[in-house]
Amino acid sequence: MPPSESGRGEAEGNDAAESRMRGSNQSGLRAHNRRAVLSLIRRNGRLAKAEIARRTGLSPQTASVIMRELEADELVLRDQPQRGRVGQPSIPMRLNPDGAFSLGLKIGRRSVDLVLMDFIGRIRAHERIAYAFPRLRQILDFIAKAEPTLRGTLPGPLAGRVVGLGVALPFELWSWADDIGAPEGAMDEWRDLDVKAVLATVTDLPVDLANDATAACAAENVFGSAQTADFLYFFVGAFVGGGIVMNGDLVSGRRGNAGALGSMPIPAPDGGYAQLIDFASLYLLEKSFEARGGDMLAVWRGERSWERFGPMLDQWIDKAAYGLAHAIVAASSVYDFECALIDGRFPAAVRTRLAERTAAVVATIERKGLFPVTVRPGTIGADAREIGSASLPFFARYLLDHQVFFTDAE
Structure with a gap:
């Protein structure tokens, strides 16, 4: 059943984002509760089950069930036990860096970058090229070559944990042609382009889109x-x-x-x-x-x-x-x-x-x-847009959605 009024009162000291994470014991909201727990751990670095239950408003039993599932799925790891004054030591849980991976693609006016990022926001590998202006064919060729290179850096069992491709690109990319000195009409190919459909020709991963500056801001908010x-x-x-x-x-x-x-x-x-x-x-x-x-x-x-x-x-x-x-x-x-x-x-x-x-x-x-x-x-630094784009698949599948991410940037 939904958290009680007293449960809400206990969470008043938490920040605004955490207060919106309260889930429910109802089985229909299990997916939401899993996302809430993962998001809470991500924000705090590590948390014990009792603290997770308190902050989410879930019952201790439900929190324990969810944590066992997440541990079985290798999305979280047990940290060193922490002893208190009385009772059994608590065991903090943290995200497993190898639990999931994503690719982040930043299409810019002067360069294109593709990164492989782990579940805690660390870039494991990075490929990039610079150009005078973005040409679709050149970028697709780059992705076709760079993607298997990046995925190939993961050991065999981990290669199957790449869950998606996040893409960050400027709003109305074609409209900046004059400012960056592109030949007349050279960037018209980006106008009304179905980015997801085109990328499907060079990758088998699900694709999520965001504006590049929005992705950078999100990276600062999430991983900064x-x-x-x-x-x-x-x-x-x-x-x-x-x-x-x-x-x-x-x-x-x-x-x-x-x-x-x-x-x-x-x-x-x-x-x-x-x-x-x-x-x-x-x-x-x-x-x-x-x-x-x-x-x-x-x-x-x-x-x-x-x-x-x-x-x-x-x-x-x-x-x-x-x-x-x-x-x-x-x-x-x-x-x-x-x-x-x-x-x-x-x-x-x-x-x-x-x-x-x-x-x-x-x-x-x-x-x-x-x-x-x-x-x-x-x-975050120079890679903020890439990190922001690579986090899109994680929010689509594992964490509480940041609705701004899923505003089409096409």
Whole structure:
């Protein structure tokens, strides 16, 4: 039967996300209860059965049955017993990293990445290529070659535990052709493309889709260590994007476009307005380097390439920080975020510099009537979009759904 009022009272001290996990002893909700238990363990790292029962509102007997099933399915492992003052020692349970695997595909404007991720969010293997602009045939050929390579890194018994392919790609990918210098009409093939149907020609795995910036934000929310339930999130890629998390939930909005931060109007220093993408996108650094005779794809060729940028990087950070700071202050007038997290496709040192510079600019902007918002680097890093995409199959099959994930990004 449903948890009692007293059971609800015991869970009041838990965070908002956990309070929504309460299931039921009814057999028809067994799948939900399994997801709730796995999600609770994932969030906390490890938990004993008694604590799982208390936080979910399940009876101790039902919690024990579910834990035995999950252990038999090799989705959870027993940790070292913990002795208390009285009674038998409790045995915490944790997710089994080898319990399930997924593939995460990030299709970007300048590169495509495919990762193999385990059940606790660690990337086990990674393949990527860079390009001037995304071409469908090139990407399909890449997947056809990279997928068996990644799956082949798993020992025989584990290879069968790859449960799906998650895909993250920008909203209306074709509409950015002019901005990235693609030939006229070269990206029209992405318009109205049935991504799932096309990918079915090169993989036998179930496919789930998400917007790339949304996936990055979700990765921070699910696997990050920011320790905040209310944050504004920016991911700086070829074009900046982002997301918003309120009370521990990644918010999708009425039409799935909440957190479209790249489109936020920013006052131009010389008058008028532009959008955040015109201040805090890596294509600006790319174009600046190319104008000085450099390789326009250097931004995407690894950390060592960043050593070539010199003063151009300083100028880009100043400009990006200006745009991000104004976006943060504007967003904080709509909702009182605890912090703003800045991540992106750049080395950790650049991420730290950008966050620090943005915080400094925020301090110079009039904020009367607003609560302070701290600015911090994101905790996932350059692979946030890939990790977010790879988590889609896990939420589809094992964890409580994040509804924003399943808004089609086609």
